[in-house]
Amino acid sequence: MTLAERIVRGELRAAARLMRDIDDGMPSAVAELKALYPRTGRAFIIGITGPPGAGKSTLTDKVIAAYRAAGKTVAVVAIDPTSPFTGGAILGDRIRMSRHATDPGVFIRSLATRGHLGGLSRSTADVVNVFDAMGWEVIIIETVGVGQDEIDIVRTAHTSLVVMVPGLGDDIQAIKAGILEIGDVFVVNKADRPDADRAVRDLEMMVEMKHPGAGEWWPPVLRTVAQKGDGVAELVGKIEEHRAYLHTSGRLQQFEQNKSALRFEELLRDQLFARVREKIEHGGDLAVTIRAIANREQDPYNAVEALLARHLSE
Amino acid sequence: MAERRLRLLVAKPGLDGHDRGAKIVARSFRDAGFEVIYTGLRQTPEQIVSAAIQEDVDAVTLSILSGAHNTLFPRVIELLRQQGAGDIPVFGGGIIPEDDIPGLKAAGVKEIFTPGTSTEDINSWVKANIHPRA
Ligand SMILES: Nc1nc2c(ncn2[C@@H]2O[C@H](COP(=O)(O)OP(=O)(O)OP(=O)(O)O)[C@@H](O)[C@H]2O)c(=O)[nH]1
Ligand SMILES: [Mg+2]
Numbered sequence: 016m017t018l019a020e021r022i023v024r025g026e027l028r029a030a031a032r033l034m035r036d037i038d039d040g041m042p043s044a045v046a047e048l049k050a051l052y053p054r055t056g057r058a059f060i061i062g063i064t065g066p067p068g069a070g071k072s073t074l075t076d077k078v079i080a081a082y083r084a085a086g087k088t089v090a091v092v093a094i095d096p097t098s099p100f101t102g103g104a105i106l107g108d109r110i111r112m113s114r115h116a117t118d119p120g121v122f123i124r125s126l127a128t129r130g131h132l133g134g135l136s137r138s139t140a141d142v143v144n145v146f147d148a149m150g151w152e153v154i155i156i157e158t159v160g161v162g163q164d165e166i167d168i169v170r171t172a173h174t175s176l177v178v179m180v181p182g183l184g185d186d187i188q189a190i191k192a193g194i195l196e197i198g199d200v201f202v203v204n205k206a207d208r209p210d211a212d213r214a215v216r217d218l219e220m221m222v223e224m225k226h227p228g229a230g231e232w233w234p235p236v237l238r239t240v241a242q243k244g245d246g247v248a249e250l251v252g253k254i255e256e257h258r259a260y261l262h263t264s265g266r267l268q269q270f271e272q273n274k275s276a277l278r279f280e281e282l283l284r285d286q287l288f289a290r291v292r293e294k295i296e297h298g299g300d301l302a303v304t305i306r307a308i309a310n311r312e313q314d315p316y317n318a319v320e321a322l323l324a325r326h327l328s329e
Numbered sequence: 330m331a332e333r334r335l336r337l338l339v340a341k342p343g344l345d346g347h348d349r350g351a352k353i354v355a356r357s358f359r360d361a362g363f364e365v366i367y368t369g370l371r372q373t374p375e376q377i378v379s380a381a382i383q384e385d386v387d388a389v390t391l392s393i394l395s396g397a398h399n400t401l402f403p404r405v406i407e408l409l410r411q412q413g414a415g416d417i418p419v420f421g422g423g424i425i426p427e428d429d430i431p432g433l434k435a436a437g438v439k440e441i442f443t444p445g446t447s448t449e450d451i452n453s454w455v456k457a458n459i460h461p462r463a
Contacts, residue, residue: 110369
C-alpha cells in the first residue's frame with residue numbers, strides 16, 4: 016500500500032513519514048502528494064506569527080484547547096529556526112503544548128526552516144496539505160517568529176494572527192511596516208505587563224492609517240494573557256468572524272486562486288531551473304559560459320538568452 | 330536535493346524538576362547538525378511516545394535523574410512497540426547505577442550514558458549507531 020493510501024485510512028505513522036519525506040526532499044513524496052491533492056481544500060488554516068518569545072506557542076496551546084472544546088480536530092505545524100552554522104536545530108514549540116500530546120484529536124509536527132526565509136520551511140505548504148487530506152479540521156501554523164517579512168504565512172493561512180507584546184518600544188516601528196499587510200487579527204499578548212495599553216493604541220492607529228475600505232475586513236486588536244488564557248475566547252471569536260467574512264465576501268475564492276497561482280509558479284520555476292541547469296552542467300556548457308562572462312568575452316544577458324534558445328527549443 | 334537529516338527526540342520524563350542535562354545534550358545535538366525535538370520537563374511515557382510518532386524521529390533520548398529509570402525506559406519501549414513504532418531506538422542517560430545497565434539493555438535500551446560522559450562521546454556514538462530510518 017502506498018503512503019497516501021495509508022494516510023487516507025488515517026494511519027498517523029504514514030502521515031508522519033510522508034512529512035519527513037517532504038521535508039527531506041525525497042522524490043517519492045511527489046507521487047504521494049499528487050494522490051492526496053484532490054482531498055485537500057477542506058481544512059481551516061490559521062497562521063500565528065510575531066517576534067521570538069511573544070507567546071505564540073503558549074497562545075497556540077490555548078487556541079488548540081478552545082477548538083477541541085468545540086469538538087474540532089486540530090493539527091499544528093510549528094516552525095523553528097535552523098542554525099546557519101551547523102544545520103542543526105532545537106525545535107521547542109511542543110513544550111508549551113505538551114498537555115495535548117496524547118489527545119488523538121491533536122497532531123503536532125515541528126519543522127526546522129533549513130535555510131528557507133520568509134517564516135516557514137519550504138515543506139510547510141505540503142505538510143499542511145497532508146493534514147488537510149487526512150481530514151484535520153483546523154490547522155494552526157506557528158511561524159519561526161522573526162516578525163518581519165513573514166509573507167509566506169499570508170498565502171498559506173486563511174486567517175493570520177500577528178502576536179505582539181508590550182514594551183517593544185522603537186523596535187515596533189521596524190516590525191510594523193512588515194506586519195501590517197499580514198495581520199487579519201492583531202494580538203497584544205502579555206497584557207499583564209505594563210504598557211499594554213500603549214501597544215494596543217499603537218496597533219490600532221496603524222490599522223486606522225491603513226483604513227480598510229467599506230465592506231473590507233477591519234483587523235481587530237485584542238489583548239491576551241496567554242499563560243492564563245485571558246482573552247482567548249474573544250480571540251477565537253474573532254478568528255471565526257474572519258473565517259465567516261472570507262466565506263461571505265467571496266475572499267475565500269480569491270485566496271485559493273492566489274495560493275494556487277503562486278504555488279504553480281513556484282513549482283514551474285523550480286523545475287524549469289533544475290532541468291535547464293542539469294542540461295548545461297552535463298554538457299559542460301555552464302563552466303565554459305561562466306568563464307567567458309568572467310573574462311568579459313561574453314555578457315551575461317546574451318549568455319542566458321543563448322542557453323535558453325538552445326535548451327528550451329525542444 | 331534529497332538529504333535525510335537526523336531527527337532526535339530529547340525527553341525528560343519523571344517528576345524531578347530540572348532539565349539542565351537534557352538541555353546540554355539537546356544543544357550539543359544541534360551543534361552536531363541534528364534536528365532535536367525538545368519536549369520539556371515532566372513528560373509521561375505516553376506523551377513521549379506520541380511525540381516520537383508525530384515527529385517521525387530516528388531515536389528517542391531520555392534523560393532520567395529521578396531514579397525511576399528501571400520503569401521509565403521499559404515503559405517507553407513497550408508503548409513504542411504497542412503503537413507499531415518498535416523500530417525507533419531508545420537510548421539515554423542520567424544518574425543510573427552501573428548495576429542497572431545490563432537490565433536496561435536487556436529490556437531494549439540501545440545505550441546508557443552515565444554522568445561522566447562527554448557530549449563529544451555521545452555525539453560520536455549517535456553518529457555511529459543512529460541512522461535516519463530509510
Ligand atoms: N507574563 C506573561 N508571560 C507569557 C505570556 N504568554 C507567554 N508567556 C511566556 O513567554 C515565554 C515565551 O512563550 P512562548 O509561547 O514560548 O513564545 P513563542 O512566541 O512561541 O516563542 P518562539 O517560538 O521561541 O518564538 C514563556 O516563558 C511563556 O511562559 C503572558 O501572557 N504573560
Ligand atoms: Mg514558539
